[in-house]
Amino acid sequence: MRNKRYQLTFSVSFTMYEFVSEGPNGRINKLVKYTESSVKNIYNLGFGDKLDDSDDFDDEVITNNKDSLRVLSTVAATVYTFTDKYPNAIVFATGSTDARTRLYRMGISNNLEEIKEDFEVLGRIEDKWERFEKNRDYDAFLLTRKIMVK
């Protein structure tokens, strides 16, 4: 996703990333965290806004800072960095709301050719996983770096 992105910072383990969204509602700190799920090597992509004057984050708040594409591109960039550090990791992503899941699906669909150069992408539909295809109503996604074999 070669759209404009925000500058990222990361934590020592490369599992957390922070950036600042800038728009009509001001500067909002955003955090991305990769946490290993109950399945080995599958990491949940958590993402939300930092709450003012606290160390807590909210992944359901609607920021409405008119920069959703730039934010999505920045989150996508963390997937590159994270899987560069952990090539065996599989990233699980779903939205905290149906609207967010739709936004993820649109983001993947609109950039599918580029994403597929480096990643395998799966979508879940009717409780089954399949290779991601456009115009399918997926409710969750898996992304993993491609393995090159002869």
Place this chain on the structure above:
Amino acid sequence: MKSIEELNQSKLPIAVYDKGLDKYEKKPLFQKKMDKANAILATSPPTQFLNERENKRIKQYFEQCLPIEKIAQNLDLTENDVLLRLEEMGLVKCLS
């Protein structure tokens, strides 16, 4: 020389280490979504995909001439598992 803006358009972004983020490493965050992820993975585990991927990785390491012990270590498998998978893929013939 490329500008920061140009460099930041590459697939792998410029990212800077921030010690301040380390305090969140152990803190459970986005727990509701984590629970949703675990529930989805429990209902429909991507087992076939995981096995295919693991086999690809085994094949890749095997083609790189990595010792079986090292392949097993890299993938957190037993050496026996690796040998069985290689045999299933027709890459080795085990004498049992």
